[in-house]
Amino acid sequence: MAYSGNFVYLCLIAGFYPNVMKTIVELNALLRKEMMLEWRRQSALGGVVLYLFSMVFLAYLAFDGRINTETWNALFWLILLFSAMNAIMKAFIQESERRHIFYYVMVSPATFINAKIIYNTGLLIGLAIAGFLVFTAFLGNPVQSFFLFFINLIAGMVGFSSILCLVSAIASRARNNFTLMAVLGFPLILPLLLVLIRVSGQTIYGTTFSAVAPGLITTLLLTAIAITLSNVLFPYIWKD
């Protein structure tokens, strides 16, 4: 009987533990690689930030600086959605086909897509905070339950990145990328966007956690399903 205990222990060490370690090491390396690429190609990130800024400024001019709360909310999320699409579109397109072959021998596909999702989540959260600041500067800040608004914002960015990463991977495999990204991405992101706008609208007028909990749970559920599906489906499209 003592032997079987040892056997289980051995299995744990030989099978499970190194895999976890391997995944962590790979994730770490991939995230570092993403950051390094971003740093070397600052113009790409600069382009996305400038896009966001221009859109907000355009909205400011178009609405003549006067804007009611519902419009603020809808506009904020729409601009964030377009910026997020732009940001995530370059996640797969900026890397050449040949480099993907290199990744293919180095890491597992699930780790690769997870690294993309994690990195882009960070990027989108940064973008969302920047967007919020620019919005506040130009169009004012009507938000009353700031903490809940912020939680919803972060949950939304996690959801955006988990849905759009796989779409970006699909679009990068086909030609005419941006149109395809928009066409494929909008219907899939729309449900999430509706929930986010609803919750965000509640938090702007001031609300409690229990009132927005169903919306937040829906966001998390959609995110979890999108991440699971990405992990399952990505291995099929990354081989060329």
Next chain:
Amino acid sequence: MKTQDFRKNWWKIAGIMLLVWVIAGGLLFDVPQLPVLHETIRNIYFHVGMWFGMIFILFVGLVFSIRHLLRNDPSDDLKAYAAVQVGLFFGALGLLTGMVWAKFTWGSFWVNDPKLNGAVVGILTYLAYLVLRGSVDDREKKARLAAVYNVFAFVLFFIFIMIIPRLATASIHPGLDGNPALSTGDLAPEMRKVFFPAIAGWFIIAWWLYTILYRTMRIHWKIEELTENS
């Protein structure tokens, strides 16, 4: 007709008979007189039946997409493609019958309602599937990308139509608390004898259309292959 032909095709005849029964019975039989609805309640045999048919055939498409990913058989992808096209056709019919009904019941062809918007999102999702297929040339790559997108889209879309209506504070569309398709259990007894055959009939027609479409597409495919090789 030969016996073996009949043995092979009896379900098509059954489908036609069922729909003849549905059209005749649906338009002639007595229906409960309800306020607002009146005679427009008959639309349930067509609108709901077509929507069921769409969901059924899209599910068939999902199954073939998954099978394509597992077995990498190009004909599975072609089957999924045919199923999605039939699903879109039924979705368009469901939308049209719903709009005509809405005009006479609610007074306008379109109202801003979570269930109606969900339907449009579904149609858009599958139109995007067609665009995706159109923008990839390599056949094998096209099949794989389309299958992956189909699985991703189907799951997200169905989460959407199951959850969002429950979250919404109010919906004008019949079918309380969420999915309208599942709340038909409280249908009046005299309507059931038309409603259940209607669902079976639309399922059979959807499947029939799908088999015809698949076979024609397969012939086109063979012709393409032959002309490419010669």
